[in-house]
Amino acid sequence: MSVSGVRLGRAPAVHERVLDNGLKVLLVENRTIPSVSIHASVFAGSRHERKEKAGLAIMASRLLDEGTTRRTSLEIAEAIESVGGAIDTDGSYERTMLSSSVLTKDVGLAIDLAADILINPQFPEDAIAKEQERTIAEIASAMDRPQVVAGWAFNKLIYGRHPLGRPTHGYRETVAAITRDDLVEFHDRHFAPNNALLSIVGDVTIDEIWPDIQRHFSSWKPKTIPTARHARPVRQKDKREKRIVMPAEQVNIYLGHLGIERGNPDYYALQTLDTILGSGAGFTARIPQRLRDEMGLAYTTFAGITMTAGLEPGKFIAFIGTSPENTALAIEGLLGEVRRIVKEPVTADELKDAQDYLTGSFVFAFESSSQIARFLTHAEVYGLGFDFIEKYPEYINKVTIDDVARVARKYLDYENYSLVVVGPDVASVVS
């Protein structure tokens, strides 16, 4: 078997074609194993839903494969599972995703099913009722977990009424209020070839699969796509706190504020900062080193601003889960490290180590076909360029100590922040 296509550290050869209806298809050949990974995205997510219908986008994504004009839900499941493949659909704040992994011989089937699911979903009433009940039950289930509850409260403090302040799966009331008309309308408005992307990576060539793509996707009609309309979130200029009492072994603490967009030119300087402050290899970053390794306060503690950066601003997050008696110490520990990186320059060694780590380890995100397919989507959505793999080391190595100091001052704030504490009654120990 000849090994062709993907070589890490070098940009993959991306074959790009566009159907007449505007559907863009990206393909990278990867001959290492006899399989194909398909990632389809439609650029419609919870950022496009009204607050009264929070949860609509996720629900639509989950119902895509629950019956189409051509197949029942069970027929779809049996078709893909009987060849040992899988098709999953999911929604997020920005996108609706369909992902499928199949053996090479079954790629035609996967394309057929993907097209049917994206273009022809029926949203049957009984499936909607089922999904509503299930989502509401899942919300109740998730509320048993202090870290989840803390995360929701944190988003709400930071974003307020902005759609990013809501849980993507919605609330009990809004999920219950979703109707078939809402789902059909959401699909009609946003699902179109000119608002979608197909990324395919694996043991096939573009010429081999192009006839299948034409056959199954050409009937999809393009349309004018409405844009999401809401104000840009604003970073807080005050201190906000929320405590939620919940019987638990640990308190879960989130501390932070509004972050940055993926397209921010300071992204790479901030990623370097993240590595030094809270997200490096093992426990090398300052926060885990100090709070976990030295003080023994936590098993999980980290911080970062770039991990949630998207089309809209993400969050600066500092997290720790610790025993209730450590609450005050943990909060002070997190704040102390944020204060230190804002006030004092990082050392030359810290910078160099962070750069070596980022430029060395980022290739691990491009090992499998599925990872490469996801990269193609990100490259397209965030305008990274397909040569990102080659450019990335330059972006990181350009960062200086002064850059880190500047972005720390500009994007981190140890006085005006949101703080969420969820756990046993700790009011008495939080100053």
Added chain:
Amino acid sequence: MSSAISSSTFATEGVRRTVLDNGLVVLTKEMRSSPIVTTMVWYRVGSRNEEAGQTGKSHFLEHMLFKGTERFKKGQIDLLTLKNGGGNNAFTSHDFTAYYFSFASDRWQVALDIEADRMVNCVFDPLEFEAEKKVVIEELKTGLDNPWGILMQELDAAAYKLHPYRNPVVGWLADVESATTGEQQAYYRKYYQPNNAVLALAGDFDSDEAVAAAARRFSRIPAGPEPVSKILQEPPQRGERRLAVRWRSKVPRIAIAYHAPAIADSDSYALQVLAVILSEGKASRLYQRMVERERSVTFVNADYGESKDSTLFHIRAEARGAHTREEVETAIFDELERIAAGEVTLREVDRAKRQIEAHYILSRERTLDQAMLLGQMETLGGLDYIETYLDRIGSLTVEDVARVCGAYLQEDNRTVAYLVPDGAAGDDENNEAGPFEEDEE
């Protein structure tokens, strides 16, 4: 069933197995498509080797192996990983403890330096030990804040009376609290030996050179006495066991455990197919019945994994809406009885076989996946197991699946655990994360 791949040896194709004079097994698998090498060391020690009152030792030891040696001081292992742009981690299970590094292939051998050194030279500084004990206790508590963490812990402790699989891998809190450096060090000396370990390497290297590089570091470590553990035998279960577990949630969650055979037992293959038929994918039995038709659960999951000693076949589900745990139980038991009575189709069995076969291929792309598979299988039962695995799965019949279902997933062999609310009060309904608030500013 026709096979999509030429033979079942995909996973072991090109794998070389070398045994050094000191007993260290070295497995190498060349994967030239990515300039990455994953280095894993597997020790044949886990919670099954721990005696009563000493639980959690294997896992605690895993934490201590990052605390340094004379050569690689505290923090150095992570720092070297950082500087070399790599990744590292470790995990402990019932049967083994494993460590891994992934590095670019031009510098991967730093992992060999670290692993060879910490196999025998780990320092047990009492201050570091006490600091890390706090971290381990926080990890244990994180698990207790997860409803499934607590339920599965209690279930397994009830399903086994004696065998150490009854203990959580992280250990019981009192045991972790009372752990001492002296005992921990003795445990390390006993089990961390080249003759009790497997080195699994996968990635962009030449096998001859990789084996030589490993031999250079590890050969100087002498073999130790074969570690002997006193592992209590589990007596046969004589009837159903049930337990209610009090916890803060009102969500009905149920978990069932059936005693089932160890890896490579002739019945283990059919049980794996059965687990897939029950809950893998939307066409599966329990999904179709409980999620789709009866709408009684948010999810249902059957799980049966490879294990050194006789293990448990688990089924878990979370009830939804007004549905009760009793309804959930009834549906599961009814479905199992049907299968045992022969109500399982060739189509279901073939679908499950294809799912297993495809999974085998689709989940082995990365160097870490390969090193993981090879190391785990060598540690548990030897590579022969994977050589013949897909053929064994492929030759199963509908009757085999029905038979194992009747033989193992039956009333007298099961333990049923469920959560019951303990009445502890939180903000619960009133917490702002939950309800939608129309007019919040």
